[in-house]
Amino acid sequence: DAPQGGWDIIVVGAGPAGIIVADRMSEAGKKTLLIEGGGPSYGITGGTDAPDWLKGEQNVSRVDVPGLYKSIFADQGKLTCQNETNAFGGCTIGGSSAINAGLFFQPPASDYDLYHAEGWKYKDVKPSIDKVYAKVPNTDIYSEDKKLYLQSGYDAARKWLVDGANYTNVNINDQANNKEKVFGRPIFDYDNGQRGGPATTYLQDALKRNNFKLVINTRVKRIDRTGGLANGVTATVNSTDVTYKLNPNGRVILSGGALQSPQLLMFSGIGDPAIRSNLTAGGMLKDVTQPWINNTAVGDGLFDNPNTFIEFEGSTIESYVYNYTDPIEADAKLWLDSRSGPYSFASETSSFWDIIKHSDGSQTGVQGTIDSAGFGTYTSNQTITLNIYGTSGLKSRGKVVFNEKFQPGASPETYYSDPRDADDIATFIFSIFQKLDASLLKPLNIPLNSTKNEIRDYITSSTDYTRGQVNHWSSSCRIGSCVDVNAQVVGTNNIHVVDGSIVEPLTVNPQFGIMIAAERASELILKLNEPPCED
Numbered sequence: 022d023a024p025q026g027g028w029d030i031i032v033v034g035a036g037p038a039g040i041i042v043a044d045r046m047s048e049a050g051k052k053t054l055l056i057e058g059g060g061p062s063y064g065i066t067g068g069t070d071a072p073d074w075l076k077g078e079q080n081v082s083r084v085d086v087p088g089l090y091k092s093i094f095a096d097q098g099k100l101t102c103q104n105e106t107n108a109f110g111g112c113t114i115g116g117s118s119a120i121n122a123g124l125f126f127q128p129p130a131s132d133y134d135l136y137h138a139e140g141w142k143y144k145d146v147k148p149s150i151d152k153v154y155a156k157v158p159n160t161d162i163y164s165e166d167k168k169l170y171l172q173s174g175y176d177a178a179r180k181w182l183v184d185g186a187n188y189t190n191v192n193i194n195d196q197a198n199n200k201e202k203v204f205g206r207p208i209f210d211y212d213n214g215q216r217g218g219p220a221t222t223y224l225q226d227a228l229k230r231n232n233f234k235l236v237i238n239t240r241v242k243r244i245d246r247t248g249g250l251a252n253g254v255t256a257t258v259n260s261t262d263v264t265y266k267l268n269p270n271g272r273v274i275l276s277g278g279a280l281q282s283p284q285l286l287m288f289s290g291i292g293d294p295a296i297r298s299n300l301t302a303g304g305m306l307k308d309v310t311q312p313w314i315n316n317t318a319v320g321d322g323l324f325d326n327p328n329t330f331i332e333f334e335g336s337t338i339e340s341y342v343y344n345y346t347d348p349i350e351a352d353a354k355l356w357l358d359s360r361s362g363p364y365s366f367a368s369e370t371s372s373f374w375d376i377i378k379h380s381d382g383s384q385t386g387v388q389g390t391i392d393s394a395g396f397g398t399y400t401s402n403q404t405i406t407l408n409i410y411g412t413s414g415l416k417s418r419g420k421v422v423f424n425e426k427f428q429p430g431a432s433p434e435t436y437y438s439d440p441r442d443a444d445d446i447a448t449f450i451f452s453i454f455q456k457l458d459a460s461l462l463k464p465l466n467i468p469l470n471s472t473k474n475e476i477r478d479y480i481t482s483s484t485d486y487t488r489g490q491v492n493h494w495s496s497s498c499r500i501g502s503c504v505d506v507n508a509q510v511v512g513t514n515n516i517h518v519v520d521g522s523i524v525e526p527l528t529v530n531p532q533f534g535i536m537i538a539a540e541r542a543s544e545l546i547l548k549l550n551e552p553p554c555e556d
């Protein structure tokens with residue numbers, strides 16, 4: 022059937038949020054079109070990109086193997102947004118959930134109660150959390166043989182933090198609300214030793230419905246609108262423009278991620294008027310015939326976790342480096358025969374959190390995640406990497422800005438523009454260093470006896486280990502300013518944003534929280550029964 026016809030709901034972008042919102046809309050009986058700019062990813066979606074050792078497996082691509090996670094940084098294939106954004110991310114079925122590590126942590130209640138708008142407090146989103154759990158399996162025992170692999174880093178970190186620094190050893194999602202001095206094994210959204218997530222669950226449910234259609238390799242250029250009322254979208258398929266039309270009372274939902282949804286709004290003539298002349302000069306608005314809609318919050322407040330790598334060496338550590346083309350034969354066999362072994366997870370062996378409290382009552386979340394190998398010039402077979410993030414409560418806010426190709430990326434203020442952020446992260450590193458015995462783990466890129474100020478100067482300096490982009494994009498179209506409580510873009514009648522853009526900076530890696538937001542927004546949008554009308 023021709024997808025151009027009348028749709029009740031057009032969702033742009035098949036990342037975690039877009040898949041969920043499209044599934045829920047079609048489940049409610051709405052004729053729903055999900056448009057994805059990228060192509061197949063997981064084997065089940067038609068993805069076939071794979072190293073030779075995987076070629077005999079049915080319906081399995083590189084995407085399905087958790088242990089091939091890091092290969093994406095060396096060989097992006099057709100899975101990433103390298104031609105679309107000035108940042109790293111997935112542009113394929115599943116969005117970044119098809120290329121990420123699969124860490125799947127429930128945000129604490131405080132993320133909603135402290136930072137989110139009315140209508141989005143913990144009591145409001147709790148049913149959405151339950152819905153995510155009901156659809157997506159998640160586990161801290163990912164290997165199908167139930168054995169734990171590559172545990173030398175976990176053992177050393179537990180000794181350091183639990184035995185030495187008074188961290189409590191917890192199941193991270195069972196005690197999701199506790200983020201003060203907690204340590205535990207990472208939780209992943211894998212399913213039977215393979216990558217799971219929205220594309221293997223929600224999307225498969227939606228695809229069974231007659232009123233749902235997914236189109237891929239189709240990039241939306243703009244929303245077609247009369248004033249604030251969207252009538253459809255125009256996309257490019259094989260270099261040709263195609264228009265998809267909405268039914269009367271229909272809605273467009275942008276789920277392109279926190280960089281690309283603001284981009285699409287601006288390309289449709291909705292955003293901060295200050296950007297308008299730049300877009301006009303670049304020819305980006307030549308097909309927008311309607312007056313510009315002012316919304317200065319589009320693209321404003323962009324967040325990503327500031328990142329520091331700390332490399333450690335220890336006599337008990339056995340590093341493990343994953344290999345895309347030539348895995349250790351026994352390890353490849355374990356995965357192929359029984360979805361077990363090191364390739365059944367993405368290399369993170371432990372994770373921990375703390376909270377930095379301020380005298381004004383505010384607080385900052387800080388997180389550590391330990392990987393199975395060294396990085397940069399520290400790659401002996403006794404090294405591991407600790408990733409340190411600042412998380413919720415950070416004060417630096419960036420903007421979505423365009424490069425010369427009009428690809429969206431982050432403005433420099435995204436990281437450390439408020440000095441408190443670096444101070445908080447340095448406080449965290451200093452406090453755990455105070456409890457570390459160098460004979461267990463010796464930091465290699467920053468001395469163990471550094472002062473807090475030295476740590477702060479190091480993490481804010483530009484090196485291969487500091488100021489890294491984590492690509493956990495969020496918060497660029499926040500509820501209460503850019504969109505209203507129903508995730509409807511302020512100044513429009515039927516245009517919504519549902520993805521990382523509407524989520525405040527979270528204490529944990531963002532995918533789970535973005536999925537919660539998609540569930541919550543779906544409920545709210547389905548309640549908007551009033552037909553939208555033209556102004």
Ligand SMILES: Cc1cc2nc3c(=O)[nH]c(=O)nc-3n(C[C@H](O)[C@H](O)[C@H](O)COP(=O)(O)OP(=O)(O)OC[C@H]3O[C@@H](n4cnc5c(N)ncnc54)[C@H](O)[C@@H]3O)c2cc1C
Binds near residue numbers: 110494530535
């Ligand atoms: C390398 C990496 C590792 C990560 N690891 C983790 C992790 O372990 N745990 C975790 O919680 N988070 C992780 N993240 C972050 C997480 O994956 C993202 O936060 C999440 O996927 C964002 O979801 P989203 O729905 O907002 O958008 P995205 O995942 O960005 O999906 C947006 C989709 O929309 C499509 N799209 C955009 N614009 C258009 C358009 N105009 N027309 C058509 N299609 C369009 C894109 O192609 C893309 O497929 C990681 C991210 C990266 C990049």
